[in-house]
Structure formats: structure tokens, C-alpha cells
Amino acid sequence: MIRLLTLCSLLVCAALPLRAEEIVVGLSRDEVAITATFDGSDILIFGAVKRDEPAPLDDLGVIVTVAGPDVPVTVRRKDRRLGIWVNTESVDIDVAPSFYAVATNKPLDQILDEKEDVNTRISTKRSIRSIGPSEMGSIHFAEALIRIREASGLYQTLPDGVWLKDDTLFRTLIALPANLTEGTYEIEIYLTRNGQIIDLYNTDIAVKKVGLERWLYNLAHENALLYGLMSLAIAIAAGWGASAIFSAFRR
């Protein structure tokens, strides 16, 4: 949202004559359901560039970002104390998307101006930020966050993830890993020329637990006492059942 506002003001300030090129987008699905057998999923984002006049000669850039809900996190570092590795220093990061993918048709720095990136926070490193005074060395903690989440597929930078044909048709496939956080995932598609953003399209997709997963999760959080009793009842029934079945076998 903030990103959108900055962009709008940016467009107004730049006073672009008219939007010569516009994005038209389709999604392969409008929600991702986390079921009991959920094992990751893909979203196919495809579209076209609509223009009223012949395309300019300079290179077209297409950037697609998918951002999961922002969650504050604490990043901790281990240090050796008394011979063992213990969590010591920690840095709180106020805003970090739980999932973030940036797919582009060319490496991001070739199609997006550094200044534009600062304003729109498109690159992964700019999508994370701490409000309040940044502590000494907190950059290492932010880097560690990106590194760990990249390793688990939660953060993805795909420099050739967008397939672009004749500067008109584009598509990209974003893989969602199994360990997703629920919430609204914002999808933004930017068109750039000469490093400047010329158009933006945004939409969102809901990621939610469904069925049994939904029911258990809600019960555990909203009705913890009942959930605990239910877990115990299942355990006792299973224990009793097992002993009954096997003693029947023995006879």
C-alpha cells in the first residue's frame, strides 16, 4: 500500500504525459489452499503489454514481485560461550515479508534505477526494514535473514524468471514452498523503460489453511483449553484402544 502511494505520487510528480504502455494481467489461481497434504504450490502470472502507439526502441523491463504478509522477526546470532554455541546478540526487524519473490526478465539492476528501487522497495534487501535507530552491525542480521530465507525458498530472486516475447507477452511461474505463512500475498507487476517505472499493476492472492488444518489451528488458538482436552482424549483413547486390541490378540 505504502509502495503504491509512493509510486502514485512519483507518477504525478514526474507528470508523465500519458501511459503509452499498460499492463494486462491474469493469474492461474486466486487463492492458495493449505490442505493436510499441502506440499508447496505454484502461481502462474501471465499478461501482456497493451500499447496505443509503436513500442519505443529501448529495452523493456518486466518485474513481478510476490510478497507475503509482513511479520516482525527477531534475528539472533550464536557466539561461543564457555565452549558451547549460544544465542547472544539479537536484532529485531520490524518489517520483513514472510515470503518474497522478485522475478525479472533481466537482472534487476539493469532494468531498474537505484533511485526507483529506494522509493518502491522492490529488491529483497529493501523489502526488509527496521523502524527506529539501526544498530551497529544490524546489516549483518538483515543479510542473515535473507540468506536463511533464501535457503528455504521463502525469498527468491529470479533474474530471468520472467519470460518475455516480442516485448508484449510475458509470464512467470513463482514456486511457493510448503512452509508458507497464511495471509494476503500481494502481487505487483512493474513495467520499466530506461530504469524508470512506466506502469504498475497490483493484485493479491489469499493463502489460507482450509478444512481440517483450518479447524485445528483455530481451535488450538481460540479455544486452547478444549483443544488440549481433545488432544488428551485422543491420546487416552489411543492408549486404551491399543492395549485392548493387543490383549485381544494374545488370547
Place this chain on the structure above:
Amino acid sequence: MQIYLPIAEVSVNAFLLLGLGGIVGILSGMFGVGGGFLMTPLLFFIGIPPAVAVATEANQIVASSFSGVLAHFKRKTVDLRMGTVLLVGGLIGSALGIVVFNYLRALGQVDLLVKLCYVIFLGLIGSLMFMESLRAIRKSSKGVVTTRRKHTWIHNLPFKMKFRVSGLYISVIPPLLVGVAVGILAAIMGVGGGFIMVPAMIYLLGMPTKVVVGTSLFQIIFVTAFTTMLHATTNFTVDVVLAVLLLIGGVVGAQIGTRIGVRMKAEQLRIWLAIMVLAVCGKLAFDLLVMPTELYSIGEGGHG
């Protein structure tokens, strides 16, 4: 088949969990232990968050102990009175353990605490058991009878009580303290505590061996049930899907294990158990001592 655990929020292979439950079940059937002290570290290794592993394991132990205690009730080898005293201590200990657990969780040190507890206790019990069974194997050829000490300082404490099934007339303070200690461990480590309780009952309280296992199981049910409730209501970390998968494997495994156990010699069994305990301990200690490849870790929060 991958299955998504709603509380742990990770996707794991269902057959892996069934298999783990089965293997630990076989071992617990063979050796007559709850298996919690093996299962919880194994859950860490496959990537279940430690807080969820500990809370869920407590729930699973309720099932396996309940299954076990029924057999002991039939044989009348449960000292309900002693069990109740231990239980009172256990509930106090469990509540204390949860307080410590939640405090350290807020500090980001809970993984360390749980792992340290494991290294210390697995190391201790493992080496004691190893040496004891070595000695037993050597002695078995000579046929030495061990004598039990009749009077210790324990018998001079106040608040004496008669425990008829155990044939004891002792102060309630030692069993209470044993209960508290085991309760704390149950909450922090996600174990029933049988592997500490049983030696304490035999050597410290002087209870006859035949009532020890049943009585310990009896009180473990209540302490772990209480721990499960505390974890479920304060941390929301009991994953019932995970518990059910482990349960199914565990229950079947335990029955198979009991049959294998009957065919093996007691000393041999114990030495294998000791080696296994030491192996798990060694792996955990190794992880604490060797520089991790990733020094940073991500936790929830962002407060303060």
C-alpha cells in the same frame, strides 16, 4: 506422502513420522522405557520446532503410559498412594518447568536449555547404565546377590506415611521432591521422566522393583497430561496431527518390541540401550560444541 502439520506449520513425510514412532515404539517395548527421551531429539533432527516437539511429545507419552498402566493395574502393581504423593510433586514441578520454559522462550534460549538438559541427562543416564550393565555381565558368571541398604538419612525425616503396596513407612518429603524434579524435566524436555523416576524410586526411596514401573507410569500420565494442557493453553504448541501419527507407529512398535525384548538377555538389552542413549547425547553435544554453519537464526517476535 507429505503431510502439513497445522501447528508446527511444516510439511513432513507421514511415513517418516510413522516409522519414527514405530522404531521408538520397538525400542521402548524392548527396554521398558517411555521413549520420550529418544523421540524428542529425533523430532529436532527432522526439523520440528523444539517447542512443538516438546509439547507434542508430552501428549504422546500420555497415550503410551495409559496403555502401559492398564496392564499394571490388572497385575495390581500400582502403589496408588505413592503415585499420588509423587503426582502432587510432579504437578508442582511441571508448573515450575513451564514458567522456566516460557521465560527462556522469550529470551530466545529455549532450544539451548532443552538441548543442554538432554546432553546432561542422556550423558549421565547413558554412562551409568553402560557401566552398570558391564558390571552385571561380569557378575552374572559369579552370581553375586546385591543387598539393599535398610536405613539411611531418608528414614529420619518427618511427615511419615505408610505405603502399603510398596511395604514402606517413610517421610513424604523425598517422594515429593522426586516428583518435583521429574515434573520440571517433563515440562522442559518433553519426556515422561521414567528413566529418572525409576532409578530414583528403587535406589532413593527403596521401593520394591515390581511396583516401580506401574507406579511411575501412573503418575507420568497425570504429569504429562498436565504438561500438555499447560503447553496447549500458554504456548499453543501441541500439534495433534503430529501426535496421532507418532502414536500409531509407537503403539504398534511397542507391541513388536516387547516380543523381541523377551528373547534377549537383560544385560545385553541394557548395554544396547546405553549405547543408543549415548549416541543421541553425542550428536546433540556435537551440535552444541562445533561451530554451526549458520550462526544466525530467525525467531518470532520483534518486541522490545
